[in-house]
Amino acid sequence: VIDVRKLYGDDGYFTYDPGFTSTGSCQSKITYIDGENGVLLHRGYPIEELAEHSDFMEVCYLLLHGELPTAKEKKDFEHNITYHTMLHEQIHAIYRGFRRDAHPMALMVGVVGALSAFYHDSLDISDARQREIASHRLIAKVPTIAAMAYKYSVGQPFVYPRNDLGFAENFLRMTFAVPAEEYKVNPVVAKAMDKIFILHADHEQNASTSTVRVAGSSGANPFACIAAGIASLWGPAHGGANEAVLAMLRQIGHKDRIPEFIKRAKDKDDPFRLMGFGHRVYKNYDPRAAVIRKSCHEVLDALGIRDEPLLDLAMELERIALHDEYFVERKLFPNVDFYSGIILQAVGFPTSMFTVLFAVARTVGWVAQWNEMIEDPEQRISRPRQLYTGHDKRSYTPINKR
Numbered sequence: 276v277i278d279v280r281k282l283y284g285d286d287g288y289f290t291y292d293p294g295f296t297s298t299g300s301c302q303s304k305i306t307y308i309d310g311e312n313g314v315l316l317h318r319g320y321p322i323e324e325l326a327e328h329s330d331f332m333e334v335c336y337l338l339l340h341g342e343l344p345t346a347k348e349k350k351d352f353e354h355n356i357t358y359h360t361m362l363h364e365q366i367h368a369i370y371r372g373f374r375r376d377a378h379p380m381a382l383m384v385g386v387v388g389a390l391s392a393f394y395h396d397s398l399d400i401s402d403a404r405q406r407e408i409a410s411h412r413l414i415a416k417v418p419t420i421a422a423m424a425y426k427y428s429v430g431q432p433f434v435y436p437r438n439d440l441g442f443a444e445n446f447l448r449m450t451f452a453v454p455a456e457e458y459k460v461n462p463v464v465a466k467a468m469d470k471i472f473i474l475h476a477d478h479e480q481n482a483s484t485s486t487v488r489v490a491g492s493s494g495a496n497p498f499a500c501i502a503a504g505i506a507s508l509w510g511p512a513h514g515g516a517n518e519a520v521l522a523m524l525r526q527i528g529h530k531d532r533i534p535e536f537i538k539r540a541k542d543k544d545d546p547f548r549l550m551g552f553g554h555r556v557y558k559n560y561d562p563r564a565a566v567i568r569k570s571c572h573e574v575l576d577a578l579g580i581r582d583e584p585l586l587d588l589a590m591e592l593e594r595i596a597l598h599d600e601y602f603v604e605r606k607l608f609p610n611v612d613f614y615s616g617i618i619l620q621a622v623g624f625p626t627s628m629f630t631v632l633f634a635v636a637r638t639v640g641w642v643a644q645w646n647e648m649i650e651d652p653e654q655r656i657s658r659p660r661q662l663y664t665g666h667d668k669r670s671y672t673p674i675n676k677r
């Protein structure tokens with residue numbers, strides 16, 4: 276705590292807390308994390324139970340409304356979401372303005388932000404009905420936007436949403452179906468994708484969610500706020516970690532080389548770190564990692580992929596690290612990203628789409644948190660303080676005297 280009166284007059288004290296690691300920026304009823312014990316609850320329900328028994332649409336409803344839906348509520352909710360999956364035809368023209376080799380996250384930031392220019396009947400944030408429509412539109416349209424970003428990058432025609440399919444199934448079809456060819460979604464793959472969406476749906480006040488709240492605190496419209504969240508997620512320290520895990524596994528290349536890389540990960544003079552290990556909040560096994568590890572085996576089995584060398588390597592790496600004093604002492608366990616990249620690669624996604632998939636899943640968390648913030652009477656515009664370390668007051672020097 277710093278006395279800033281000298282710097283700022285009578286403003287009193289503020290907390291200097293880079294990265295806000297000790298600052299509670301809001302109150303929330305959505306997600307609870309106990310990092311010491313590896314617990315993650317959504318509205319009180321353990322993530323393991325949701326991943327095992329629920330589905331993504333139900334989890335979306337739960338995050339938004341606070342309770343699990345009745346059968347009728349779920350049907351109505353699914354109807355509302357599928358009703359909004361289409362994009363305005365003019366949005367297709369926006370894609371053509373991007374280079375083909377643009378990163379799909381660049382398209383995501385641009386196109387999701389551009390929704391503000393199309394759906395004027397859901398921009399008034401003081402109107403609960405408009406907020407609800409905007410929320411449904413975002414959850415429904417972000418997967419369509421994501422699949423089209425992929426299609427655009429590979430030069431294939433867009434595949435329109437099919438509203439008789441489930442959320443994950445529809446997304447897989449929009450991504451991988453090509454005209455004139457029958458596309459059948461493998462139900463095990465669809466189930467695994469649905470689980471991945473559940474596992475990434477929300478994670479309280481991480482960087483992208485905080486970004487959404489900060490953007491929204493000024494009264495910005497929800498489409499603009501979610502675009503801001505997507506921009507924050509794009510960073511490699513946040514959404515890009517599973518991509519880094521795959522790169523690391525490829526770099527290690529063979530089980531025989533694991534000890535060499537474990538040694539490097541422990542060496543403080545070597546920048547190499549074990550990607551997919553450790554977490555800012557979890558100092559125990561990330562509960563999501565256990566679910567995804569099991570899914571990984573199921574997907575590879577269903578796709579008939581036997582002896583996937585990267586999976587063998589990952590499991591051996593995990594086994595060795597979990598018995599290594601360095602990792603045990605520091606409570607470094609595999610996180611959710613350790614196995615998810617292997618699944619996504621097996622399903623056929625290029626690594627550039629990994630963060631996009633994260634955004635598809637996290638949209639509901641962002642939307643739920645944004646709604647909670649708007650409805651919180653204590654909410655104020657976000658305005659952190661700073662510790663000024665620049666010059667004292669000085670006089671302007673004309674350019675010919677410098």
Ligand code: ACO
Nearest residue numbers: 512513516540548549550551552553554555605607610612
């Ligand atoms: N490999 C080797 N050593 C590690 C690793 C790792 N992956 N992670 C942490 N450590 C070491 C640190 O060097 C430090 O050692 P020291 O005490 O001897 O100095 C100790 O463990 C504590 O680490 P911190 O950096 O304090 O942990 P922090 O909570 O700040 O970092 C982070 C968490 C950034 C996730 C880190 O563990 C990391 O870089 N992991 C690899 C990247 C990764 O998997 N990121 C995905 C996170 S999950 C997500 O975003 C969805």
